Amino acid sequence: MTAFTPFADEAATRTWLTRLAETAIAAVHPASLLPERLPEPPRGRTVVVGAGKAAAAMARALERAWQARSRDAGRDDPLDGLVVTRHGHGEACRRIEVLEASHPMPDALGEQAAERMLAAVEPLGEDDLVIALVSGGGSALMTRPAPGLTLRQKQALNRELLRSGAPIREINTVRRHLSAIKGGRLAAAAHPARVVSYLISDVPGDEPSLVASGPTLPDDSMPADALAILERRGIAVPDSVRRHLVSDQSAPRRDDPAFARDEVVVLARAADALAAARERAARSGLDVRVLGDDLEGEARDLGRAQAMLAIKAQGECRRPMLILSGGETSVTVRGEGRGGRNVEYLLGVFDTLKGAAGIHALAVDTDGIDGSEDNAGAVIGPDHWQRAREARLSAADHLARNDAYSFFAALDALLVTGPTRTNVNDFRAILVMPRRDEEGVREDVMEGAL
Incomplete structure (x- = not known):
């Protein structure tokens, strides 16, 4: 077990989220x-x-x-x-x-x-x-x-x-x-x-x-x-x-x-993947909230709604919280860009969070391929907002073109796993760290194996 401090290292936090997704996917592989x-x-x-x-x-x-x-x-x-x-x-x-x-x-x-x-x-x-x-x-x-x-x-x-x-x-x-x-x-x-x-x-x-x-x-x-x-x-x-x-x-x-x-x-089924992730996160000291394993709807709209939920939760939580969900969203294609439902969901999250401190998010298709691209999904943190501004990337413009893949590729935020050879659909996780100005909050409350 290796303790880490999420606030101190954005990359380590995203690595933890990625490993969490790997745990969820391994739990639903047919070999076991x-x-x-x-x-x-x-x-x-x-x-x-x-x-x-x-x-x-x-x-x-x-x-x-x-x-x-x-x-x-x-x-x-x-x-x-x-x-x-x-x-x-x-x-x-x-x-x-x-x-x-x-x-x-x-x-x-x-x-x-x-x-x-x-x-x-x-x-x-x-x-x-x-x-x-x-x-x-x-x-x-x-x-x-x-x-x-x-x-x-x-x-x-x-x-x-x-x-x-x-x-x-x-x-x-x-x-x-x-x-x-x-x-x-x-x-x-x-x-x-x-x-x-x-x-x-x-x-x-x-x-x-x-x-x-x-x-x-x-x-x-x-x-x-x-x-x-x-x-x-x-x-x-x-x-x-x-x-x-x-x-x-x-x-x-x-x-x-x-x-x-x-x-x-x-x-x-998706519930099994979420249960494995929930167990690992709970062992790491997080409060875990599972929104459901069967969520549907327009991908970007669900992303926006869950981002608002994360912002609200941050104002209330006293220790790190993990928000999990599964299901299968949809994308109404209006543009000619590149993408899949998981990166479209995550771009909705990104556009709503606008770099909110202490909130990271991941969304992947458990089969390893999001739509018809080569990525499973993407993972983002607060630092990506400033990177996007410096690169003159507009989340709204990319959403209008259904071009979430290109947006996250430019930020080096795509997750490329290759085929996992299982498939229980989407896995989504939002990690919410308490506000640093909250009395009694410690930055070293979360421990987990990286």
């Missing part, structure tokens, strides 16, 4: 979660399918644990299959094939992956087992258009939904009803085989059917709901898409026999 949750091997085959930013790491953890159990039992339980993950998020496996495709924009590789998964499960019988490894990002990575629709149409609608600022619940509702594999259709194709789904949830509220648009889970929404979302968002709907959404009845419902023997296991 899957081995204890294995299903029993069936009398027949075991086929693995899956999609998402954590799918390759989940496959690797499953394969290693499966082989170790088989070895300990003196047998060789068969296991094969394939999963698809985002480019750069792959892991080396021996029995499970790992494919890579585009995210957040679906591509032909993701379409081929979906077709191969359906082909892998369709011949299975009631003595066989399907293990589905599903995590955030899987909805774009595993894409097979419904009959009569094209990949190009899905790409165009996906692009407009992302630019509109629609929350993930709405985006995935549309995706499910334009798909031949989502909304439980993969499980229906595998019937009568049993399906065990392992989920790493990136959706606010952790509703299992929303994770990666629920390829193995029934969905209560209707095609009309998807059409209403597109119309409400002002997105042009091609005639073929409209006809499909008016007439489609292909999604299996909850009472479908395909789901009778199936099981769903949620391995990790």
